[in-house]
Structure formats: structure tokens, C-alpha cells
Amino acid sequence: MTQYRGTKCLNCEHPLDVSDKYCCNCGQKNTTKRLSVKDFFHEFLSNFYAYDSKVKNTIFSLFTKPGHGALEFIQGKRASYANPFRFYLSVSLVYFIIVGFYDKVNKLSDPEEIVSEKEARSRDSIAQVAVLDSIKKAYDNNPNAQKIFPSPEKLVEIKVDTVNVSQKKDTVNKLYYQQDLHSFGFLERTIYKTESMYELVEKNEQITPKKLIDSLQYEPSFFNYFLARKTVQIEEIFGSSKEEAKHKVGQYFMEKFPFILFVSLPFLTIAFYLIYYRQHKTYAEHMVLTFQIMSFVFLLLLLLFFLESFFSISLHAWLGLLLLHYVYKSLRNFYQQGRFKTIIKIGILTILLSFVTSLTGLMMLLFAFLLY
Numbered sequence: 394m395t396q397y398r399g400t401k402c403l404n405c406e407h408p409l410d411v412s413d414k415y416c417c418n419c420g421q422k423n424t425t426k427r428l429s430v431k432d433f434f435h436e437f438l439s440n441f442y443a444y445d446s447k448v449k450n451t452i453f454s455l456f457t458k459p460g461h462g463a464l465e466f467i468q469g470k471r472a473s474y475a476n477p478f479r480f481y482l483s484v485s486l487v488y489f490i491i492v493g494f495y496d497k498v499n500k501l502s503d504p505e506e507i508v509s510e511k512e513a514r515s516r517d518s519i520a521q522v523a524v525l526d527s528i529k530k531a532y533d534n535n536p537n538a539q540k541i542f543p544s545p546e547k548l549v550e551i552k553v554d555t556v557n558v559s560q561k562k563d564t565v566n567k568l569y570y571q572q573d574l575h576s577f578g579f580l581e582r583t584i585y586k587t588e589s590m591y592e593l594v595e596k597n598e599q600i601t602p603k604k605l606i607d608s609l610q611y612e613p614s615f616f617n618y619f620l621a622r623k624t625v626q627i628e629e630i631f632g633s634s635k636e637e638a639k640h641k642v643g644q645y646f647m648e649k650f651p652f653i654l655f656v657s658l659p660f661l662t663i664a665f666y667l668i669y670y671r672q673h674k675t676y677a678e679h680m681v682l683t684f685q686i687m688s689f690v691f692l693l694l695l696l697l698f699f700l701e702s703f704f705s706i707s708l709h710a711w712l713g714l715l716l717l718h719y720v721y722k723s724l725r726n727f728y729q730q731g732r733f734k735t736i737i738k739i740g741i742l743t744i745l746l747s748f749v750t751s752l753t754g755l756m757m758l759l760f761a762f763l764l765y
Contacts, residue, residue: 402418447472467674484695485691488695600625654687666679
């Protein structure tokens with residue numbers, strides 16, 4: 394209202410005219426009216442509605458006009474759309490919070506499945522010891538079997554210590570103790586230490602890194618503890634069945650998927666920049682498109698998750714074709730090029746994206762394994 398307008402901004406003291414609704418310097422509303430409860434909530438709701446309308450416009454544009462919203466954003470129409478970077482982070486965060494919470498609820502609802510893999514392998518080891526022990530007893534009580542078959546003691550020596558099963562000494566690789574390593578260089582010592590540790594871990598899956606070092610009489614140094622810890626972790630991952638190992642690695646990649654994509658996005662943007670170099674767009678303008686494409690990916694995954702979880706409708710078989718079509722439409726609308734050129738460049742981008750994400754995921758897996 395004009396009766397509350399002043400001649401200078403109360404925030405930055407920039408000179409104003411009575412006809413100015415807002416300060417042209419800082420954007421604050423030109424009013425001298427004292428704040429009331431009504432004004433406070435009205436300002437809060439208006440700001441929330443403005444942000445909500447941006448999100449609504451962004452989502453509507455993502456699903457109806459791929460790439461069009463990104464083009465309008467870089468052309469200056471930014472008040473109508475949410476910030477691409479912030480929107481991408483929000484959508485990916487919401488997706489993994491919901492999916493993670495749903496998985497935890499499912500696990501808690503079925504307590505029989507909450508059994509550690511170590512306990513499962515321990516039970517398997519105990520069962521193996523019991524079976525071998527029964528075979529040995531049956532052999533001792535059967536004279537006919539003794540005439541035909543060799544004694545079990547000649548094949549394997551079984552020592553039961555909780556769940557510890559060790560092979561006979563002549564079938565076990567040589568163990569290198571601390572006194573056996575003085576004549577070797579650093580690299581050879583490290584190899585022999587790792588082999589010896591792994592040999593013990595294979596025979597006793599319950600052994601800890603400290604007991605591993607004590608058994609081999611190694612010095613309790615940081616490096617030796619590091620080798621022992623990593624040896625135990627390798628056995629936990631790859632000592633199980635192939636299906637369990639694949640599941641663990643796959644679960645790790647799914648948990649780190651948003652970060653893998655986040656790290657890969659700058660490299661994917663470089664690919665856009667190089668392939669569409671003649672468009673004379675800046676690196677940041679190419680990045681707007683990559684953020685919007687990835688935001689759509691997470692929104693689509695969230696939609697498919699709800700359909701599959703609550704309505705038992707699975708559309709994952711069509712996911713690849715849908716994403717390929719979406720990227721095609723996005724590139725067509727954003728870069729304004731013909732169909733043939735767009736298809737050729739999509740093929741190049743697909744190869745680059747697969748290579749970058751795979752390399753990023755492997756590097757993250759390596760660093761996480763070394764630092765964990």
C-alpha cells in the first residue's frame with residue numbers, strides 16, 4: 394500500500410521513489426509498516442508458494458517437454474523454474490531416503506532373515522565337521538571299508554576348535570612368520586604376509602585381525618593391522634558363494650549410486666561440451682541439461698518404485714527404452730539439431746556415460762575398500 398512506502402530502502406538505504414514497490418538494489422519490499430502476525434504468515438506462505446510453483450513447473454516441464462525447461466532457463470527465464478543443481482540434489486535425496494526406509498522396514502518385518510553371514514558360514518562349518526567326523530567313525534567301525542579305501546586321516550586332518558577346520562599340514566601353503574621374512578624385500582614381505590594371513594583366514598573365518606597378527610607373530614604395526622583387516626574383509630566378501638559376493642558388490646553400488654552419478658556429471662558435461670562445441674554454449678549451460686536429465690531419472694525411478702511396491706506393477710523392462718527416448722527428446726529440444734545428428738551423438742554419449750560411471754564406481758569401490 395502506498396501509504397506505507399518510504400523514500401529509501403530500510404535494508405540497504407538505497408534512495409527510492411514512492412511508486413517503487415521493491416528496492417531496485419537489494420529487492421526488499423518498499424514498506425515502513427510494522428510487522429504483524431498476519432504479515433509474517435502471509436510472507437511465509439507467499440515465499441513457499443513461489444518455491445512450490447517453481448518445483449511444479451520444473452516437474453511438469455521434465456515430463457512433458459524434455460530439454461525445453463533447460464533451454465528456457467539458460468535463456469534467462471529462471472524465475473519460473475527451480476535451480477537445476479538444488480532440484481537434482483533434492484530429488485536424489487528424497488529417492489534414497491524413501492527406498493532405504495522401505496528396505497529397513499521390510500527387514501524388520503521379517504526377523505528370520507536377520508542372520509549375519511558369519512553366523513551362516515559358522516553353521517555350515519559346524520555341519521561339515523559333523524559330517525566328516527561321522528564318516529571317520531563309520532570307517533573305523535567297518536573293517537571291509539578299511540581294506541578298500543584309504544584311511545580318512547591320510548586325506549585330511551580335522552581339528553575342531555569351535556568352528557575351526559584346518560587341512561593337513563602337507564596340503565597347506567607355507568606360512569611365513571616374522572622370523573622368516575627378514576631376508577626379503579618390502580614387496581616380497583608384503584606378498585608373503587598377505588598369503589599367510591589369507592591362508593589362516595580361510596581355515597578360521599571367525600579370526601580377528603589382532604589374532605591373525607598374533608598367530609603369525611608379526612609386529613603390531615599400523616601396516617600389518619591394515620593388511621590383516623583387509624584380508625579379513627576380502628574373505629568376508631569373496632569367501633562366500635558367488636551369488637553372495639555379487640549381491641554385496643551390487644548392494645554397494647546401489648547405495649553409492651547417487652554419489653557415483655554426482656561425480657560422473659562433470660565428466661558427462663564435458664562430453665556434451667565437446668560433442669556440441671559448435672553450439673557455443675558455456676560449460677554451465679551444458680550442465681543445466683545434465684542436471685535436468687538426471688533429475689528426471691530419479692523421479693522416474695521413484696515412480697517405478699511406488700508402482701512396484703504398492704501396486705505390483707513392474708515396468709523395469711521398458712526403463713532403458715524410455716530413458717533413451719527421453720535423452721533423444723531432450724537433446725533435440727535443447728540443442729535444436731536434426732534427428733540423424735542427434736541419434737549419432739546419443740550413441741557416442743551412451744558409450745562415454747557407461748565408461749565414466751563404471752570407472753567412477755570402480756574407483757569408489759577401491760577407495761572405500763582401502764579406507765574402510
